[in-house]
Amino acid sequence: MIDIMKRRNLFAFLDCAYQGFASGSVEEDSRVVKLFAERMNQVMIALTFAKNMGLYGERIGALSVVCRSAQEADNVLTQLKRIIRPIYSHPPNWGARLVTLLLNDHHLKTEWFNDVKNMQMxxxxxxxxxxxxxxxxxxxxxxxxxxxxxxxxxxxxxxxxxxxxxxxxxxxxxxxxxxxxxxxxxxxxxxxxxxxxxxxxxxxx
Known part of the structure; x- marks a missing residue:
């Protein structure tokens, strides 16, 4: 698929909404996303923790954009800021702080990996x-x-x-x-x- 998209000069927008619920492994379910990021010059990736962390009310996630250069990255960031400004401008940070805490604590992160695996099973x-x-x-x-x-x-x-x-x-x-x-x-x-x-x-x- 990557070869076809590159040959046709298509832009990849990947939605990673249920990471871990396919294979039981958060890492394994991100493998295709990483391949796109490595092999294509431009990729947009939408990621949410609403499902695999149970943070539905927070709707916490991230939008990552792989760019061809630092200048292009600056241009994209400027446009994204213009888009989000009239929508929410300053979102609540409670959900983001929870995710940050979990991903930066080895014990909590391991426990989360196990929880995702158990849910997948x-x-x-x-x-x-x-x-x-x-x-x-x-x-x-x-x-x-x-x-x-x-x-x-x-x-x-x-x-x-x-x-x-x-x-x-x-x-x-x-x-x-x-x-x-x-x-x-x-x-x-x-x-x-x-x-x-x-x-x-x-x-x-």
């Missing part, structure tokens, strides 16, 4: 359980194994917008209208209810 387990339950309910009529090929917090069910709305209106199971479901919201107490609802909508609509 839990999400992976819930994904497997959901697929097993859906396959059991479908009784060979159709397979949900394609969900196992996906990674991260979400999975795409293949539901249409109408099916997604039906799931919400009839079963109070809320997913995005593009059929995307948050696997992290599934637990041992609600997994059968969710699977039954998905199966019912898939079968009847």
């Amino acid at each position: 839990r999400i992976s387990d819930m994904r497997s359980q959901l697929v097993r339950e859906l396959n059991r309910l479908s009784n060979g009529k159709y397979s949900w194994d394609f969900i196992l090929q996906q990674k991260g917090m979400y999975c795409f069910t293949g539901f249409t917008e109408q099916q997604s709305i039906q799931l919400r209106q009839e079963f109070a199971v809320y997913i995005a209208t593009d059929g995307r479901i948050n696997i992290a919201a599934i637990n041992d107490q609600n997994i059968k209810q969710i699977a039954n609802a998905i199966h019912s909508v898939k079968t009847n609509y």
Whole structure:
């Protein structure tokens, strides 16, 4: 992909929203981002800690821009400041201070790495359980194994917008209208209810 983008002179804008939730390793999930930064002259990278640090209310993250020269970096920084000035100018620093504290303390950082790994393992387990339950309910009529090929917090069910709305209106199971479901919201107490609802909508609509 990098070779194609370089050949076509395309600009790379990478969104790293769920770092660590794909492989269980914060470092491994950043490997592709680092490759882009190393091999392309210009890259923009959006990073958020809202998910992998649980700082949703703070919406803390960073925007990094790889430039071709120091002068270009100065120009980009000037433009970014002009953009953010009318939007928020001086954001609260509580979330940023938490992230700084965690990343600069070896013990806390190691504990965070372990927490991310545990969350990834839990999400992976819930994904497997959901697929097993859906396959059991479908009784060979159709397979949900394609969900196992996906990674991260979400999975795409293949539901249409109408099916997604039906799931919400009839079963109070809320997913995005593009059929995307948050696997992290599934637990041992609600997994059968969710699977039954998905199966019912898939079968009847």
